[in-house]
Amino acid sequence: MYEMSGRNILLGLLTPVNESVWEHLKLLFFPFLLYMLGEYIVYGRKLPCFLFDRTTGLLCGLLCIPLIFYGYTLFTRKPVLAVDMMIFFFGTGLSFYISACRLSENRCIKKGQNKTAVLILVCFTVLFAGLTLVCA
Numbered sequence: 001m002y003e004m005s006g007r008n009i010l011l012g013l014l015t016p017v018n019e020s021v022w023e024h025l026k027l028l029f030f031p032f033l034l035y036m037l038g039e040y041i042v043y044g045r046k047l048p049c050f051l052f053d054r055t056t057g058l059l060c061g062l063l064c065i066p067l068i069f070y071g072y073t074l075f076t077r078k079p080v081l082a083v084d085m086m087i088f089f090f091g092t093g094l095s096f097y098i099s100a101c102r103l104s105e106n107r108c109i110k111k112g113q114n115k116t117a118v119l120i121l122v123c124f125t126v127l128f129a130g131l132t133l134v135c136a
Helices: 009-014 021-042 050-076 081-105 113-135
Strands: none
Touching: 009 113, 021 050, 021 081, 021 113, 050 081, 050 113
């Protein structure tokens, strides 16, 4: 989409600008973030740790993608597109699964967990957007 848009930098902030593991992370992060914000507006405010639980799931998915990718390419010495796509789908599913499990427990360990989640989400947003601007 970035290339088809004539390298529109605003679109590049939300979509991949190249084929890298970093861009696959961004491809998970921004749609998940937008979905999470929509959920929060509709019903998440009623759940005490909604943002924290969703953010925890998101971080697990973001962590698993590079771990699995670099793990398998350590042995194959080259990436395989079909495997990369499966890793992305697995990371996305893992994000939703872990956050759903945490939400079903419906408990908070400490006050302020949602504030911590917001800080993490803002930091990741700035990180993804900033590094895209540098690399695009």
